[in-house]
C-alpha cells in the first residue's frame with residue numbers, strides 16, 4: 001500500500017475513548033502519549049494522560065514541574081482540557097488501602113504490615129495492577145472523554161492483560177507455595193475463611209521459629225479481602241474495555257532493526273490477546289535530503305561546497321558525513337516500508353521525523369502533533 005492512503009493517527013484518536021501507547025524502551029511512547037493528549041484536548045475533548053513512567057518524562061514534556069497520583073491540570077490553551085497524572089506505585093497502593101480498608105484500625109494495620117510495605121514498594125507486577133485500577137477509576141468517573149495511557153519502559157501494554165496470572169506467579173515465588181496455593185485456588189473468600197485459623201496458627205509458629213512473613217501475608221489478605229474479591233471483576237472490566245471498540249492500541253517504534261523486530265513480536269502478541277492494533281507511529285525517522293542521484297556523488301558535493309568552505313579537507317568530511325546520513329535515511333525508509341507492507345490497510349500510520357532537539361515542552365509536542373494528523 002502506498003503512503004498516504006491510510007487513516008491518520010489523529011483520525012484513530014478522534015474515534016476512541018482510550019488510547020494506549022506501547023512499544024520498546026526509549027522509542028518515544030511518553031512523548032507520543034503527551035502529543036496525543038494535546039491533540040484530543042485541542043479538538044475540544046476532556047483529556048487525561050496517564051503515565052507509569054518513573055522517569056517523570058511526562059511532566060517534562062508537558063513543561064510542568066511536578067506530577068503525582070492525582071490528575072493535574074496542564075496549563076495549555078485548548079478548546080477542551082488537558083490533565084496528566086503519574087502513577088507512583090507506593091502512593092497508588094496507599095490510595096487503594098485508603099479506599100478499601102474497612103476501618104481506620106485496619107488501615108493502620110496494613111500500613112504497618114511488613115508484607116504490605118514490601119509489596120507496595122517492590123512488587124514487579126504492581127505497576128500493571130495500579131494502571132488497571134486507575135484506568136477503571138478514570139473511566140468510571142465520567143470526567144474524561146479521552147484517556148491516553150503511556151506504558152512503562154521495558155514493559156509492554158499487554159502486561160495489563162497478564163495481571164491476574166502475575167499475582168498468582170508472584171505469590172508462588174515470594175510466598176511459600178505450599179501455604180498459599182490451596183487458598184488461591186479456593187478464591188479470595190476461601191482464603192479469608194481459612195485465614196482466621198491459619199493466622200492464629202501461624203503466629204504460634206512464628207513465635208517458635210521466628211518466621212514472620214507468613215503471618216504478615218495472611219493478615220494482609222485478610223484485611224484487604226474487599227479489594228481482592230472485587231479484583232477479578234475489575235480486571236475483567238478493564239480487559240473488556242481494552243478489547244472494545246472504544247479503545248485503540250498504538251505501537252510506537254523507531255526505524256532500528258532491533259526495535260522493529262520487537263514491534264513485530266508485539267503485533268503478533270496483540271493479535272493473540274484479541275486486541276486490534278489501530279495504529280503505528282514510526283518515530284525519529286530520518287529522511288533523505290537529496291532527491292537527485294547525481295548530487296549524491298561525493299565529488300559533486302565537494303564541488304558544490306565550493307568556495308563556501310575553504311578547507312578542502314573539511315569539504316571532504318562534510319560530503320562524507322552527508323552521504324552517511326543519506327545512507328542511514330535510506331535504510332530507515334526501506335525498513336519502515338517493509339514493516340508497513342505487512343500491516344493491514346486498516347492500521348493507521350504516522351511518520352515523525354527525528355527532530356534536531358529533544359521535545360520537552362508544549363511547543364515541541366505541537367510539532368509532533370502535526371505529523372500525527374498526516375495520513376501515513
Ligand SMILES: Nc1ncnc2c1ncn2[C@@H]1O[C@H](COP(=O)(O)OP(=O)(O)OP(=O)(O)O)[C@@H](O)[C@H]1O
Pocket residue numbers: 024025026027028029030031032053055057151152153154283284285352353354355356357358359360
Ligand atoms: N521525534 C523526536 N525527535 C527528537 N527527539 C525525540 C523524538 N521523540 C522523542 N524524542 C526524545 O527522545 C527521548 C525519549 O522519549 P520518550 O521518553 O518519549 O521515550 P519512551 O518510549 O517513553 O521511553 P521509556 O521507554 O524510557 O519510557 C526524550 O528525550 C524525547 O524528548
Ligand SMILES: [Mg+2]
Pocket residue numbers: 029030031053057150151152153
Ligand atoms: Mg516513557
